[in-house]
Each structure stands twice: as structure tokens, then as C-alpha cells.
Amino acid sequence: MSNTTIQIDNKIYNYLLSVSLKEHKALKKLREVTSSMPGSRMQIAPDQGQFMAMIVKMIGAKKLLEIGTYTGYSSMVCAMAMKSGQIITLDNDPIATEVAKTFWKEGEVDHLIDLRLGEALDSLNQLIEEKHSASFDFIFIDADKANYKNYYELCLELLNPNGIIIFDNVLWSGAVADMDDKSKNTIALRDLNEMLFNDQRIDLSMIPVGDGLTIVRKKQS
Numbered sequence: 001m002s003n004t005t006i007q008i009d010n011k012i013y014n015y016l017l018s019v020s021l022k023e024h025k026a027l028k029k030l031r032e033v034t035s036s037m038p039g040s041r042m043q044i045a046p047d048q049g050q051f052m053a054m055i056v057k058m059i060g061a062k063k064l065l066e067i068g069t070y071t072g073y074s075s076m077v078c079a080m081a082m083k084s085g086q087i088i089t090l091d092n093d094p095i096a097t098e099v100a101k102t103f104w105k106e107g108e109v110d111h112l113i114d115l116r117l118g119e120a121l122d123s124l125n126q127l128i129e130e131k132h133s134a135s136f137d138f139i140f141i142d143a144d145k146a147n148y149k150n151y152y153e154l155c156l157e158l159l160n161p162n163g164i165i166i167f168d169n170v171l172w173s174g175a176v177a178d179m180d181d182k183s184k185n186t187i188a189l190r191d192l193n194e195m196l197f198n199d200q201r202i203d204l205s206m207i208p209v210g211d212g213l214t215i216v217r218k219k220q221s
């Protein structure tokens with residue numbers, strides 16, 4: 001036995017799914033449809049979705065913000081966990097989000113989800129102008145990595161003081177740990193991870209679910 005995180009190979013992963021994943025049929029279908037689409041690697045893993053849904057339930061989140069809708073899996077799984085409330089989700093891709101809208105209807109959660117198309121930085125500033133500051137219980141950041149730091153500062157403003165922010169892809173398939181990897185997105189994520197680690201305003205936990213998640217919460221005074 002070791003006191004480090006277990007290495008998950010396919011056999012263990014499939015076992016994990018077989019004894020834990022309870023995926024709504026509309027989510028499963030969405031995953032299948034998305035798997036043949038451009039950018040399908042952007043879709044979150046189903047166990048990650050279930051983990052996020054569990055957090056939504058645990059903290060009783062009623063107002064969610066997502067940066068990076070893609071085909072709508074994460075917003076749908078969170079909406080299903082929430083039942084009542086509001087999700088505002090931001091993306092600039094009209095094609096992928098058409099798929100999202102179709103499946104939100106199929107999953108009967110479309111009335112909970114407000115999709116805003118455009119540049120996310122503009123939409124975040126718009127939300128601040130609309131007086132959404134300090135109101136979101138749960139914020140999921142899963143979009144262009146170079147802007148994660150910019151999204152973060154605006155999201156801290158929008159976050160309910162008791163709320164959480166979750167960053168996706170913080171381990172970037174492990175590339176962040178390879179200091180020889182100097183690609184733009186790897187550097188952006190490595191910088192983000194160091195910045196969050198040194199940010200005295202927050203508590204954080206980085207967990208190896210999916211491609212790595214960092215959960216951030218404002219320190220309580």
C-alpha cells in the first residue's frame with residue numbers, strides 16, 4: 001500500500017465506472033454524439049461529471065456559472081443535480097452549443113440554462129455590470145487556457161463568498177510536470193497552478209479526476 005494517489009489504468013478505470021457511474025441516458029447519448037465531433041477531447045469524463053454533480057448537491061448550489069459550454073455535458077449534469085436554480089454558461093462556438101441546446105431539451109433542463117454566446121471576458125464583465133457580483137455558488141472554468149488567469153480574477157468577483165471555483169485540465173495530460181514542455185497552453189496552466197498555489201486569498205485542492213481539477217474557495221475571515 002502506498003500513501004500516494006493510485007495510478008488508474010483502463011482496467012481500474014472501467015471497474016470504477018462499473019461500480020459508481022450512474023449516468024442519465026440523455027447524458028450518455030450526448031457523450032456518444034460528441035465523441036465523433038471536432039474537439040471531442042474537450043468533453044469532460046462522465047465520472048468527473050458525476051463528481052461535479054455531487055459537489056453541486058453537497059453545497060446546495062443554486063446559481064452556477066460556466067466558462068466553456070462546448071456541447072453542454074457539464075452544464076447538463078450540474079443542472080440535473082440542481083433541479084431548480086440557474087446556470088449561466090458562456091461560449092463563443094455557435095455550432096457545438098446547438099448540440100448542447102438540443103440535449104438540454106432532451107434532458108429537460110433547458111429552462112435552467114442561460115447560454116451566452118460571445119467572448120467570455122466580455123460576458124463576465126457584462127455579468128458584473130448586471131450586478132451578479134458575489135452571487136454564484138459554483139463556477140466551472142473550462143475554456144481557452146491562456147485566459148484562465150483573466151477569467152479567475154473576474155470569477156472571484158462573481159463568486160459568492162461561500163462558493164467554489166473549479167478549474168478543469170490543470171494537469172494537462174501530465175504535460176505541466178514536464179518542464180521541457182514549453183507549449184503555450186502548458187505554460188499557461190503551469191503559471192496558473194503556481195499563481196493559485198501562492199494566492200493568499202484562497203484555499204485550494206488539486207485532485208486527479210479527469211484531466212485534473214483544482215477546487216478553489218475564498219478564505220473565510
Ligand code: CA
Nearest residue numbers: 042142168169
Ligand atoms: Ca476541459
